[in-house]
Amino acid sequence: MARQPEGPPPPPAVQKLRLRYAKRGPLRFASHRDLARALERALRRARVPMAFSAGFSPHPKISYVGAAPTGAASEAEYVEIGLTERCDPEAVRAALDASLPPGVDVLECVEALAPGSLADRIDAAVWRVELPGVAPAELAAAVEALLAAEQVTVAKRTKNGLRDVDARPAVAGASAGGEAGCAILHMVVRQVTPAVRPDDVLAALAAVAGLRPPSPPRAVREAQGRLDDSGTVADPLGPDRDAGARCQGEPATV
């Protein structure tokens, strides 16, 4: 008979917090796994009363939503954590931020109060991609060609080798800007399966207009959320914040 852990099951989660954090500077080279490990350790150092799963290998209750790819910086990464004691969200934000390495910065923390999961509130991302060595006019022409195309097939590296993907439908909007010597691509990309990442859109720009940046582009995810008909991306923490504002009379516990 296999051994079982002795004693009562671990205490349940009594509060869910949702966080927005950024990965900046050199830490854009961190992978999702790297960040997940760093976050779990930081939660321990910050002594956040995490809820754990049962069994011999208890895992903290953390759910990640759509991590930005390795190499891309982000101002809008989202994660949800389960706590065994109620805590002040701002205190958790500050403690966690202090425990994480500089460059992984916790920007917001709200209690999950509104109905619906975080994942349901995110279906698109706003990207800003710097293209050193590319003239803004050249990028503008390429963007125009991309938006005019109905279909742009790019070869995407997946676990099972290269696979052809149509990158065009995922691009909800794109525009070019920037200054001499460094064009900047602004775009809104839908989160679809298989995923279309900034690299894939750049491959699409190469395919339609021969745009080939002389040095590696730098992508930053500026926002994530639900894309509405007007083309804006809504703040996924908004509903929780609104719900929190409605029940301000409730006594706060730390």
Next chain:
Amino acid sequence: MNGESLYPRLEPLLAQVQKPIQYVGGELNAQVKAWDDVAVRWALMYPDAYEVGLPNQGLMILYEVLNERPDALAERTYAVWPDLAALMREAGVGQFTVDLHRAVRDFDVLGVSFATELGYTNLLEALDLAGVPLHAVDRDETHPVVVAGGHAAFNPEPVADFVDCAVLGDGEQVVGDVTDVVAAWKEQGRPGGRVELLARLARVDGVYVPRFYAVSYAPDGAIAAVTRTRDDVPARVGKRTVMDLDEWPYPKTPLVPLAESVHERMSVEIFRGCTRGCRFCQAGMITRPVRERTITGIGSMVDQGLRATGYEEVGLLSLSSADHSEIGQVAKELADRYEGTNTGLSLPSTRVDAFNVTLANELSRNGRRSGLTFAPEGGSERIRRVINKTVSKEDLVRTVTTAYANGWQQVKLYFMCGLPTETDEDVLEIAELAVEVIRAGREASGRRDIRCTVSIGGFVPKPHTPFQWAGQAGADTIDHRLRVLRQAINADRRIGRSIGLRYHDGKPGVVEGLLSRGDRRVGRVIERVWREGGRFDGWSEHFSYERWTAAAAAELAPLGVDLDWYTTRERGQDEVLPWDHLDSGLDKEWLWDDWQDALREEEVADCRWTPCYDCGVCPTNGTEIQTGPTGRSLLPLTVVR
């Protein structure tokens, strides 16, 4: 400008390489000091990939010790994978530190820690990438002083042409002495240039400067003599020994990387040194005597380290952790302290002893009991007497069975093959043992899903051990024994499917053997291998046996020696060994007598529990065994969570 960050030029390259996170630094507990505030700057290198080098305790300790000094700073650098190295050469970006991406070329000292000789080609690659001349004699006073340390530095002769100094023994105090010497020389305006600096360093206890020692060779290829070329350097260089480990509670704030590393846990060194007397074990010979950290010293390091890192597992590290005089109490009281906190405690591989199962049970009180590791090292009782790691077959089977009965699902057994006097029969006994262990284990635990993994590698004779005279078994012998062992294990599928066999083929061991017991002539082989693309020799996907054998043949033939001469040849008592002028404290006559005892299958007891057998270390170095018990105990922590 010196000390400037290379990051702006490095960043575009990082977007094009595998696992770029390993090059950006930003680890928790990394230290940042201003370049201009200090007199002496150290770049500390572990000559392997970041994921292997970052968790290295030695480097972490020196990093903290040096950064605590107001007049010094230390940053870290690791071996760069070939994909980035190619881009760096193209872009003219030099070897850099991960802390602030400063050029290694700009530092005063480059300290390289060699846990294994297979890092030598990575040293050459780093020097070349850094823009530092490969050969020490070609460097001027603007280049960093290249200092080798670590266990391999007890025979630095194969890299004698490439390093300026080697440091023998514990590094904690000697890095301070080296810093003082460099600081004074710089302050005085660098009198006498690089040679004067090296001469001053050669007078620091534990520092060996190869260029001040000349080696001559006899017609038969052996060394005729090693003589010093200046009379102000010591004829023999001794080793450094740190006494009272409680006074050196390092690392206090272990580095925690963002990238995944080979050890996802924090380690606390519970004692240093070992006097068990295993004859194959260089670490046990060169780190004598035993110096224990006290139970309270261990307790506070575990506590402070966990707070500083957020790790959930702590390894209690040493050469034979169950031998700590207070280990039972340490295990129980730490388990008490961290009960219910999701903090795991573990011991590294241990001697085969039923007590170790008790300890492991205690440490895993309410955690998963997945795997337990024992290191019998030798397959038969006879060979275990030869290597002085005596345990009877009955005790071995009983111990492993006890582990299964206590809920451990998998037991890993470490062995070596190619030990002196070994025959096929000695190795075949491993198969019998594994079969018996599974049979008895299934019966004792009532389960059929238990597993035994046999992990085996070829033995490499090392300097400063009783086996330093032994002929190494050739790759063919090793591969043959591994083959018959595999066949024997698979003979009975009903049992054999519960037994896993993990092994390393014999070829890398031959190269390790060449580098371990080599002399200065081997430096040419290393350089040729590096010039022909040799890097990361500890990684099977990069290691090329053919490149090494071809380089050895080409470079050694004109000198009248060859690969076999360095590896499979047994040495005589009177031969001058390349490391004879480097003093680990062990008396050469005692080593020889112990070698003869090994051949007679005679054991020697541990001097912690029996009278001194005169290995020579304590009187030579003015040291003594420091063990408990202290009678102290660990109080519960006030705040644990």
